[in-house]
Amino acid sequence: MYRVFIKRLIDLVLALCGLIVLSxxxxxxxxxxxxxxxxxxxFKQKRVGINKTHFNILKFRTMYIDTPKDIPTHLLKDPDQFITRAGKFLRKSSLDELPQIINIIKGDMSIIGPRPALWNQDDLVDQREKYHANNVRPGLTGWAQINGRDELEIPIKAKLDGEYVKHISFLFDLKCFLQTITSVLKSDGVVEGGTGSMKEDKKV
Structure with a gap:
């Protein structure tokens, strides 16, 4: 019941309220x-949604318009040269993600869930398939986000996404939401130009 109806209702109500309050x-x-x-x-970018369908995720633009397209930031050589002055603050504070409230209202995303992979991130999508993590709506934030974010290696990130899918509940979503606030305030796990620096033995 929670996964199918209540979770979506909570997403819709909170997203609509958030859009009004944060206008x-x-x-x-x-x-x-x-x-x-x-x-x-x-900034629009094609991402992988529920059941491996595609949708356009919305973000505030944080990079110059001549930045290479559809390449994860950590794969860019010297990514700092592509990030605008406003973008540095937006990415550090995660405010660049705010327009995804619209994606949540449309039903592309949930507030809590695995972060949506780029359409060409086959390695992450394939790893998530083992844990059925492609079968739920991707989220604005999630279990992997509060346990390492950009620092996580892909197999560890997929495993954490699988743990989330296995234990989805209102209380688990609430835990992820509250811990996200703490992580954002601390800018935990934000790494420009690098990923996978957190090994499994460092995972919280």
């Missing part, structure tokens, strides 16, 4: 991004 923040960030560099305010 002044949206406006301020949109103005800053537009003044900081050329290009659109929002």
């Amino acid at each position: 002044p923040v949206f406006i301020i960030l949109c103005i800053w991004i537009k003044l900081d560099s050329k290009g659109s305010v929002l």
